[in-house]
Amino acid sequence: MDKVDVMRLFARIVERRSFTLAAQDLQLPRSTVTEAVKRLETRLGVRLLERTTRQVRPTLDGEAYYQRCLSILAEIEEAEAAFTGARPSGPLRVDVHGVLARYFMLPGLSDFLARYPDIQLRIGEGDRYVDLVREGVDCVLRVGKPSDSSMIGRQIASLVEGTYASPEYLQRHGVPTSPNELDGHRMVAFASSASGHVLPLEFQQDGAVSEHRLPYAVTVTGAEMYVATARLGLGLIQVPSYRVRENLADGSLVEVLPGFPPTPSPVYVLYPQNRQLSPRVRVFIDWLSAEFAARLPAAS
Numbered sequence: 001m002d003k004v005d006v007m008r009l010f011a012r013i014v015e016r017r018s019f020t021l022a023a024q025d026l027q028l029p030r031s032t033v034t035e036a037v038k039r040l041e042t043r044l045g046v047r048l049l050e051r052t053t054r055q056v057r058p059t060l061d062g063e064a065y066y067q068r069c070l071s072i073l074a075e076i077e078e079a080e081a082a083f084t085g086a087r088p089s090g091p092l093r094v095d096v097h098g099v100l101a102r103y104f105m106l107p108g109l110s111d112f113l114a115r116y117p118d119i120q121l122r123i124g125e126g127d128r129y130v131d132l133v134r135e136g137v138d139c140v141l142r143v144g145k146p147s148d149s150s151m152i153g154r155q156i157a158s159l160v161e162g163t164y165a166s167p168e169y170l171q172r173h174g175v176p177t178s179p180n181e182l183d184g185h186r187m188v189a190f191a192s193s194a195s196g197h198v199l200p201l202e203f204q205q206d207g208a209v210s211e212h213r214l215p216y217a218v219t220v221t222g223a224e225m226y227v228a229t230a231r232l233g234l235g236l237i238q239v240p241s242y243r244v245r246e247n248l249a250d251g252s253l254v255e256v257l258p259g260f261p262p263t264p265s266p267v268y269v270l271y272p273q274n275r276q277l278s279p280r281v282r283v284f285i286d287w288l289s290a291e292f293a294a295r296l297p298a299a300s
Contacts, residue, residue, distance in 0.1 A: 004076060007069040008026070010040060011066060012025055013033070014049075014063075015136050019056060044061075078279070088282075089116075090118070090119065090120065090280055092119050094121070094124070094284065095139075097126075097141055097142055100143065101125065103295070104157075104295050105141070108287075108291050112284070138271065139281055140269070141288070142267070145268070150272065151270040152270065152271055153270050155268050157296060158267070159265045159267060159296075163256045163258075164244055164248075164253045165236050165253065167254055168233040172233070176257060179203040185235075186215050186216055186217070187201055187236045188234050189216040198219060200212055201262070204262070223239070226239060
């Protein structure tokens with residue numbers, strides 16, 4: 001194992017906080033990982049890692065060495081790609097919002113893998129907070145403006161939203177013609193996965209945005225359940241228009257207050273601030289951005 005390979009190994013141990021997980025990620029025997037770190041610490045003459053029964057964490061020297069490793073490894077990848085024309089390769093771990101992935105990522109995924117056959121893609125599905133460095137994830141796909149200052153966010157799309165309800169619901173409660181006519185109406189509550197708080201309905205009118213919190217009997221945390229409960233007539237919902245295209249076509253949902261739309265929802269790819277983008281992450285983000293651009297007009 002040469003010095004560059006040892007740097008990659010050490011960086012993965014720091015990120016995963018585990019010899020075992022790092023070994024699994026890099027498909028190496030754990031004994032090889034342990035021996036490589038011992039030799040590295042002996043060669044440098046410093047202790048780089050603190051080991052406990054539960055976790056491995058870098059010492060102050062280890063953290064400094066880790067940051068240098070990230071910079072050097074990124075420069076090596078860039079240099080090799082520039083001078084050899086090598087295609088991006090290696091493992092790529094991403095975490096995606098499942099609904100977005102099904103509509104915008106999965107349809108063209110086979111083309112991406114055919115274009116970059118040396119990339120090994122591992123996809124996690126969720127909408128929770130992900131510690132990218134600790135969990136060894138390269139980037140995540142999320143809806144909404146990022147609040148974590150340790151992450152760099154690249155906006156790749158903006159989703160047009162609308163307000164929707166079932167015909168049965170509107171028969172019972174009436175069809176409002178403005179947000180001021182929502183007295184007596186109900187909503188399906190959507191709880192934010194980040195805060196747990198129920199999100200209000202919002203409407204744009206004359207350049208201003210108004211928020212309305214209506215009574216509700218059901219609270220959901222997932223996009224699929226949100227649409228399903230609206231189809232059952234349990235209240236008004238607000239979702240990106242691509243999500244209900246088929247429901248509008250078959251009549252199970254109807255758009256309400258189209259002249260007062262919610263604000264569009266931005267879509268971001270997030271990656272760690274302290275990590276220079278590797279070629280494989282960069283081509284994935286560029287491809288994903290193109291997929292959204294190509295599919296959004298048809299999905300809106």
